[in-house]
Amino acid sequence: MAKEKIPVYDICSLGNQHEGNDDFLVDRLPDYLDKHLGHLHFPHRHAFYHLVLFTEGRGTHTIDFSQFDVQEGQFYFMAPGQVHGWNFAGNMNGYIVNFTEALFKPFLQQTGYLERFSFFSGISEEGVCQLPQEVVKTITHIFEQLLQYAADMRRHADMVRVLLLQVFLVVDDALADRQHAGVPQQKLVLLRGFRKLIDTHYRSLRLPKEYADLLYVTPNHLNALCQDLIGKTAGELIRDRVLLEARRLLANARMSVTEVAYDLNFQDNSYFNRFFKKYTGQTPDEFRKHILKA
Missing domain, CATH: 2.60.120.280 (Regulatory protein AraC)
Known part of the structure; x- marks a missing residue:
C-alpha cells in the first residue's frame, strides 16, 4: 500500500x-x-x-x-x-x-x-x-x-x-x-536501552515481556524500573510511543487513517480507531482535523 x-x-x-x-x-x-x-x-x-x-x-x-x-x-x-x-x-x-x-x-x-x-x-x-x-x-x-x-x-x-x-x-x-540525581548508572542505562528498543520495535512488539526478554530482565523488574524513574509502567511507555507515531502520521493529510493503521501494524482499522480514542479522547479523524486547523 x-x-x-x-x-x-x-x-x-x-x-x-x-x-x-x-x-x-x-x-x-x-x-x-x-x-x-x-x-x-x-x-x-x-x-x-x-x-x-x-x-x-x-x-x-x-x-x-x-x-x-x-x-x-x-x-x-x-x-x-x-x-x-x-x-x-x-x-x-x-x-x-x-x-x-x-x-x-x-x-x-x-x-x-x-x-x-x-x-x-x-x-x-x-x-x-x-x-x-x-x-x-x-x-x-x-x-x-x-x-x-x-x-x-x-x-x-x-x-x-x-x-x-x-x-x-x-x-x-x-x-x-x-536529572536523576543519585540514581545508579546501571538503572539509567537500562532505561535508555528500553526506550531505544521501543523506538526500534514499537510496530511489532507491544508487550513488556517481549522487551524484558531482549534486555535479559524480568517483566516485573522492567516495570518497577519505569515506575521508579518515570512514574509510568513499561506498558504505558510502549503505548505512548505507538500513539506518538500515530499522531505524527495523522498530521500528514495525504495519508488515510486506514494507511496509518496499516503502517502501525493494526490489521483491524476499527481496533485502531478504538485504541486511539481510548487514550486520546479523540478519533483519528477528529485529531487530524484539529491539527490541520491549528
Whole structure:
C-alpha cells in the first residue's frame, strides 16, 4: 500500500551554506527564518539533530505535538525523526544548529555518545531547557565561534566538533539538578536501552515481556524500573510511543487513517480507531482535523 509521509528534510534540502559539508549547518535565527520559515511552519521531520537557542522573540513552537511558549534563554534539542513546527511573532533572535550523526563518526570512538545527554532522548519535554543568563552568555559566545569556523569546514571541521560538544557539555552541566540525581548508572542505562528498543520495535512488539526478554530482565523488574524513574509502567511507555507515531502520521493529510493503521501494524482499522480514542479522547479523524486547523 503506497503511503505518503510527513515531509522529511535533510541538511542538503535546507540549502546548506557551508560549501562542501552536508553534515552541519549553523546560522543566526533571523537569517535562517528569512530563508526557510515559509515551508517549515507546517509539521515536518528532520533527518538530523536540530537545536535552537532563543535570545529574543515570542510565539510558540511544537515538538511531537507538545506546545511550548518561546522564552528568552530557552534552548530546545531535537533528535532525528521528531515532528515539529513553528508559530513565531515579532522579531526573533538566537541561533540554530543542524547536524547529522555522521559529523562525529570520524571523531568519537564511543558510539552512541550523544545518547548520554538527556535532551537528545527524543522525549519533547526533556528536550526543552530554560537556561540561566550566564549560561546563555557562554553558549552565545560559542555559537559566534561556530559561525566563524563553519565558514571553512574543510579546514576547521574538528574545531566545529569540539565547540559543538562544548555546547552539549555546558547545557548538560546546567541541567544537572533536574536529572536523576543519585540514581545508579546501571538503572539509567537500562532505561535508555528500553526506550531505544521501543523506538526500534514499537510496530511489532507491544508487550513488556517481549522487551524484558531482549534486555535479559524480568517483566516485573522492567516495570518497577519505569515506575521508579518515570512514574509510568513499561506498558504505558510502549503505548505512548505507538500513539506518538500515530499522531505524527495523522498530521500528514495525504495519508488515510486506514494507511496509518496499516503502517502501525493494526490489521483491524476499527481496533485502531478504538485504541486511539481510548487514550486520546479523540478519533483519528477528529485529531487530524484539529491539527490541520491549528
